[in-house]
Every structure is written in C-alpha cells, then in structure tokens.
Amino acid sequence: MKIENQLIDNRENKCVDFAEQNTKPSGTALVQTPGRKFAEIQAQMMDTINLQHKKLIQSGSGVSQDIRQFRTQLIDQLRSERYLSSNSDWIGSLRTKTASIYDDLEGIAEDLSKLEDVLSLRLEENVAMKNATFASQQQESLEQFEQKLLREREERKLQILDDERRALDQVFQNDLKTYQAVRDYLGVSYSSAARSQDPGPHTLDDVDLVVTADATQLENFYKSSESEAE
Structure with a gap:
C-alpha cells in the first residue's frame, strides 16, 4: 500500500513539473505560446485531482485503520468463542455451583x-x-x-x-x-x-381508795392520745 502511494505521488509530481514548464513565459519572447491556456487549465485540473487524490488516500488510510481494528476485534471475539467452546463444561459446572451458592445464600x-x-x-x-x-x-x-x-x-x-x-x-x-x-x-x-x-x-x-371511773372521760382521753400519736 505504501509503495503504490509513492508511485502515485511521483507521477503527480512529474505532471506538475510538466505543467509548470509549459506555463512559464519565455524571457526572450513575449508572444503567447500555442497551447498555453490548455496547459494552465490542465495544471489546475491536476491540482484538483492531486488534492482529491490525497484526501482519498487519507480516507483510505482511515478505512484501513478501521479495518485493522475490526479485524483485531474479530480475532479477539473468535478467541473468546473458542475459549468458551473449549471450556463449556467448566463454565456449565461454574454456573451450577453459582446457582447452588445462590440457593444456599437464600x-x-x-x-x-x-x-x-x-x-x-x-x-x-x-x-x-x-x-x-x-x-x-x-x-x-x-x-x-x-x-x-x-x-x-x-x-x-x-x-x-x-x-x-x-x-x-x-x-x-x-x-x-x-x-x-x-x-x-x-x-x-x-x-x-x-x-x-x-x-x-x-x-x-x-392506794386503798374507792375510785369510781368515768368511762366517757377515759374513752375521750385515750382517743385524744391516739390522734396525737398518729
């Protein structure tokens, strides 16, 4: 790809040099050379083609880089699929163990x-x-x-x-x-x-006396004593 780009650049440079030689006026002759206008138009077209070609090359480089990334992803995916296919039994047992652990946790x-x-x-x-x-x-x-x-x-x-x-x-x-x-x-x-x-x-x-006790007075006396004690 790089060699092809170099060849295209060399061809473009030769065309540009040829166009410049045809468009340069002669110092001795001021008379217009036949085909000069055609050479100028062709030089402008070559510049446009060269610019578009460079853009195309740059876009091609980007596409090439994208293709390389996509290829890398495909390779990784294939490797992962191969790993899964080769270890499907182990992965199945791991799923079973995980489910058992989940049940135990519940x-x-x-x-x-x-x-x-x-x-x-x-x-x-x-x-x-x-x-x-x-x-x-x-x-x-x-x-x-x-x-x-x-x-x-x-x-x-x-x-x-x-x-x-x-x-x-x-x-x-x-x-x-x-x-x-x-x-x-x-x-x-x-x-x-x-x-x-x-x-x-x-x-x-x-004391040998005859005392007649008044029951009412004694009862009042003891009641007053009890109320004071309380």
Missing part, C-alpha cells in the same frame, strides 16, 4: 430472618420479665415500708400510752403523798406497826 437469609424473629421475641419476653420483677420488687419494698411505718406508729402509740400511764402513776403518787400529809396534819393516828415500817416508793397498788 437459605441462610431465611434462617437469619427466623433467628432475628426469635431473638426479638426473646428480647421482648426478657424485657417483660424484668419489668415484672422490678414492679414486684417495688411493690414488696412499698409493702415493707408501709409495715415499717405501721410498726413505728404502733410503737409511738405504745410509748405515748406508757408515758401517760407513768404520768398518771406520778400524779397518783403525788396525790397519795398529799393525802398522807393532810392526814398527818389533821392528827390522824397510825398504828405503831405502820409507823415503824418504811413506806418506800409508793405505787398505785398501795
């Missing part, structure tokens, strides 16, 4: 979904159990606190009642001493045995 995904559901259910059960245990502990703590408050209230009531009994005992003892002092002042005689004995600390059991 099974694993289903198992994971079931496991997620079971874990969610277990988590909800554990949360509910912990909430129930916490509520039971809180209820038990509340009951213990209420029982503690009740015991403390009862203890305060008993303490108040005990303090009131002691206060009444002290009042009765003071009244007894006053009564004895009044008797001594009025000259009431005691027996010699009673005088020789040491009176010691007096209690309510030592």
